[in-house]
Amino acid sequence: MPGENALNRDQLWRHVAVAVPYLWLLVFFLAPFAIILKISLADPVIAQPPFTPAFDESGKFLASVDSFRFLLTDRLYATTYLRSIFMAGMATLLCLALGFPMAYGIARAPASARSLLLLLIMLPFWISFLLRVYAWMGLMNNYGVVNNLLMWLGLIEHPIQLMYTDFAIFVGLAYSYLPFMILPLYATLERMDLDLVEAAQDLGASRTRAFWDITWPLARPGVIAGCLLVFIPAMGEYVIPYLLGGPESLMIGRVLWDEFFVNRDWPLASAVAIVLLLLLVVPIVLLQRYQARDKEAGI
Amino acid sequence: MKPHSRFVLSVLAFGYAFLYIPLVFVIVYSFNDSRIATIWGGFSTRWYGELFRNDQVLDAALLSLRIAFTSATIATILGTMAGLVLARFGRFKGRTLFSGMITSPMVMPEVITGLSLLLLFVTLQQLTGWPGQRGFSTITIAHTTFSMAYVAVIVQSRLMSMDESLEEAAMDLGGRPVRVVFDITLPLIAPAMVAGWLLAFTLSLDDLVIASFVSGPGSSTLPMYIFSKVKLGVSPDINALATLLIAAVSLGVLIAWIAMRRMRT
Amino acid sequence: MNSFIRIRGISKHFGDFVAVDNVDLDIAKGELFSILGGSGCGKTTLLRMLAGFEIPTSGTIEIDGVDVTHQAPYDRPVNMMFQSYAVFPHMSAAKNIAYGLQKERLAKKEIERRVDEMLQLVQLGDFRNRKPDQLSGGQRQRVALARALIKRPKVLLLDEPLAALDKKLRERTQFELMNIQDELGVTFVVVTHDQEEAMTLSTRIAVMEKGRFLQIGTPLEIYEYPSSKFVADFIGTINIFEGTVRRIDDDSMVIDCEEAGATLTALGKHDVVVGQKVSIAVRPEKIFVGKNEPDNDDDTKVSGVVHDLGYLGNLSIYRIQLANGKVVLVSSQNRRRSATRFLEWEDQVWISWRPRSAVVLLD
Numbered sequence: 053m054p055g056e057n058a059l060n061r062d063q064l065w066r067h068v069a070v071a072v073p074y075l076w077l078l079v080f081f082l083a084p085f086a087i088i089l090k091i092s093l094a095d096p097v098i099a100q101p102p103f104t105p106a107f108d109e110s111g112k113f114l115a116s117v118d119s120f121r122f123l124l125t126d127r128l129y130a131t132t133y134l135r136s137i138f139m140a141g142m143a144t145l146l147c148l149a150l151g152f153p154m155a156y157g158i159a160r161a162p163a164s165a166r167s168l169l170l171l172l173i174m175l176p177f178w179i180s181f182l183l184r185v186y187a188w189m190g191l192m193n194n195y196g197v198v199n200n201l202l203m204w205l206g207l208i209e210h211p212i213q214l215m216y217t218d219f220a221i222f223v224g225l226a227y228s229y230l231p232f233m234i235l236p237l238y239a240t241l242e243r244m245d246l247d248l249v250e251a252a253q254d255l256g257a258s259r260t261r262a263f264w265d266i267t268w269p270l271a272r273p274g275v276i277a278g279c280l281l282v283f284i285p286a287m288g289e290y291v292i293p294y295l296l297g298g299p300e301s302l303m304i305g306r307v308l309w310d311e312f313f314v315n316r317d318w319p320l321a322s323a324v325a326i327v328l329l330l331l332l333v334v335p336i337v338l339l340q341r342y343q344a345r346d347k348e349a350g351i
Numbered sequence: 352m353k354p355h356s357r358f359v360l361s362v363l364a365f366g367y368a369f370l371y372i373p374l375v376f377v378i379v380y381s382f383n384d385s386r387i388a389t390i391w392g393g394f395s396t397r398w399y400g401e402l403f404r405n406d407q408v409l410d411a412a413l414l415s416l417r418i419a420f421t422s423a424t425i426a427t428i429l430g431t432m433a434g435l436v437l438a439r440f441g442r443f444k445g446r447t448l449f450s451g452m453i454t455s456p457m458v459m460p461e462v463i464t465g466l467s468l469l470l471l472f473v474t475l476q477q478l479t480g481w482p483g484q485r486g487f488s489t490i491t492i493a494h495t496t497f498s499m500a501y502v503a504v505i506v507q508s509r510l511m512s513m514d515e516s517l518e519e520a521a522m523d524l525g526g527r528p529v530r531v532v533f534d535i536t537l538p539l540i541a542p543a544m545v546a547g548w549l550l551a552f553t554l555s556l557d558d559l560v561i562a563s564f565v566s567g568p569g570s571s572t573l574p575m576y577i578f579s580k581v582k583l584g585v586s587p588d589i590n591a592l593a594t595l596l597i598a599a600v601s602l603g604v605l606i607a608w609i610a611m612r613r614m615r616t
Numbered sequence: 617m618n619s620f621i622r623i624r625g626i627s628k629h630f631g632d633f634v635a636v637d638n639v640d641l642d643i644a645k646g647e648l649f650s651i652l653g654g655s656g657c658g659k660t661t662l663l664r665m666l667a668g669f670e671i672p673t674s675g676t677i678e679i680d681g682v683d684v685t686h687q688a689p690y691d692r693p694v695n696m697m698f699q700s701y702a703v704f705p706h707m708s709a710a711k712n713i714a715y716g717l718q719k720e721r722l723a724k725k726e727i728e729r730r731v732d733e734m735l736q737l738v739q740l741g742d743f744r745n746r747k748p749d750q751l752s753g754g755q756r757q758r759v760a761l762a763r764a765l766i767k768r769p770k771v772l773l774l775d776e777p778l779a780a781l782d783k784k785l786r787e788r789t790q791f792e793l794m795n796i797q798d799e800l801g802v803t804f805v806v807v808t809h810d811q812e813e814a815m816t817l818s819t820r821i822a823v824m825e826k827g828r829f830l831q832i833g834t835p836l837e838i839y840e841y842p843s844s845k846f847v848a849d850f851i852g853t854i855n856i857f858e859g860t861v862r863r864i865d866d867d868s869m870v871i872d873c874e875e876a877g878a879t880l881t882a883l884g885k886h887d888v889v890v891g892q893k894v895s896i897a898v899r900p901e902k903i904f905v906g907k908n909e910p911d912n913d914d915d916t917k918v919s920g921v922v923h924d925l926g927y928l929g930n931l932s933i934y935r936i937q938l939a940n941g942k943v944v945l946v947s948s949q950n951r952r953r954s955a956t957r958f959l960e961w962e963d964q965v966w967i968s969w970r971p972r973s974a975v976v977l978l979d
Contacts, residue, residue, distance in 0.1 A: 062688070
């Protein structure tokens, strides 16, 4: 048949289109996780690379759960994980408290102003993350803008300690991740039919009642997506606790970094990563479910 | 439209102030003559001059731009393919794993992505001798991997909102599948691909953590250089650098925004 | 029949769902054939199998004697006008129309000539360089039609061709489509959910439900002699009476109908036995309504009261309630101009119809 070669060529194209990105992801995304798992089960040694091989000369599989045992028994790690959850959770709440009214305000602004307001939310996102965190260092210094202002106003006599505190970390996290909260919230609020709220008010609900009965439940998918989008990266954050936090404000991203770069304990760093990943599996799967649902709705 | 309540208006004002005041102070202090960044010593542009005489900054910026350009381009090609596959190829064996792998890098904490990729490169080097040196190529691969996810999602959602019968019509009129992609699909998703490329470019320029893991000695990207400086505290030439970046991004975004408004009307 | 499109035993399964269920169909050359059915009845799947976008789970499709079952869409002598029109938004009207010929690698001159010809045919000569977003819905539809016809397909498939147009435009387009079809002699297969569209356009109609054909015939056959309750009800409106066969004569039968509170006579030979349950269907316009008892003894006669009435201008609709509660729909032409209504609410009336107006339905 004359068409057969052509048909094969069309099939080939399909296979190439699937295979190229698929292979890339298998090699550069999935394989690394297998390797992390493997190395987390090795012992650290002073060598290059600094861990024991997975198989000995006779081909026997060597697995050591020492790193995990150490993680579980050493109080430092448990408290660091808990602190990370707490810090990320607090940052998420801060973002929600600030982000919800903002998203609401933008969604209900005149249509002509909406795109500009939204653009102004996204603009900082395009400007270097690192430099935006850095900007706060100048503000929160002992002799920085905030303290100078407060002293000039006579509210305080001596500079108060802002930098290197948990407070500084909250501010940094909230500042960096606020757009991640606002954008999904805006998307759901903007889609929402304003008539619904008016119908509720028409049926006798007060403005506040209408908000809690109508707006809030309908905005929930956006709230959940936004919270997860803030919480997940905040959990693993390294730069913000390093630059704004004190030496005691440990978060797990920083511990992982230090285990790896400072202590050169690769197996332990890998184990820290795997436990962090396990903690995040539930929120990540939840987020993907919400995003898939959003996609089905055609957004 | 109902007027906003006072509460919503004040939160909006506070929120925008919160987002922009830090940037304003960085810009103001970049023109500060004093070496001590927190004390105002008069207007000056000396830090901009110093910045341009600093070879380290220029080298790092050049490396970052090269990486961003290369990785954004590869990511756009791979991400467009992936987006096409997800939106148009229906069910196939391994689709669930594929779509999972596409979206996961977006939500993966950077420390995990960075560490895992470094361990991969070390293992590959042991097994095959490549990569002999970590730097441009390893950072480019790492950036491509996570930014192709963003491109794929942008392209996929554009395709989902696009009428599939356009491609079917082209096929019905005698276009073979590959031809149809070039005749119909790509021209129509070009804006999404440009948006994806820009996002990938920015993400690459912005990344510190992953690059720090997968780079080798002697190759530092701009964020790595900045980080090594700001670790030690506020420094006036970084203020100047940040100002330049803010100006560049704002200008770019403004142009894109105006262009988009023009196109719509 | 000399069949140009020959469909044999076609089925299409999507997982457990059977969209098209073992269907046979023959369509002659030059026909304007409609497949009519509600959403999800399988009509679109059948059309997509004809176009080559879906591969049948089983069965074969032949067009002009060639088995095309497994041919790719781009190799088939079939073109389609999509419901959304699918006009390429980044190409001008002329480019859209030329696309199919370019894929055939015809000479530039030849393409230009044929595009001009087509633009004339669909009356878009002045709009050749317009982009689709500068065209109206009706104009876009004509671009889509020209684009599909320019390839001189053996069969043109039309998916809900008039659904997106407003009422006035629909009527005009309907006749344009029929004229073009007549002029070019191409076989048209139309898929639609709109019975009116199918009735006016088609030479023949296939009524489809749950993946199968319930009846295939000319519009007249389908309307006047529906083969099942579903078809009778789907095409137009109809009154259905349930009853039992009491007596079978040579050329008619008598049915006891408790619902109507009367015995009904129906003409024609049917494959029934005495005591069998059947349905009798009568179209509203076939029923006479009047204040006096009609004197023709052959007619079926029942009395009732006017339950509801509606004046539609050219005709009036009455809902007549019978003694046992059953409501019968009657429509009558308003031939005379009159300021007073012929019937009022709660009027005592008689309804009647001729035996040959009653259709016997067995399912």
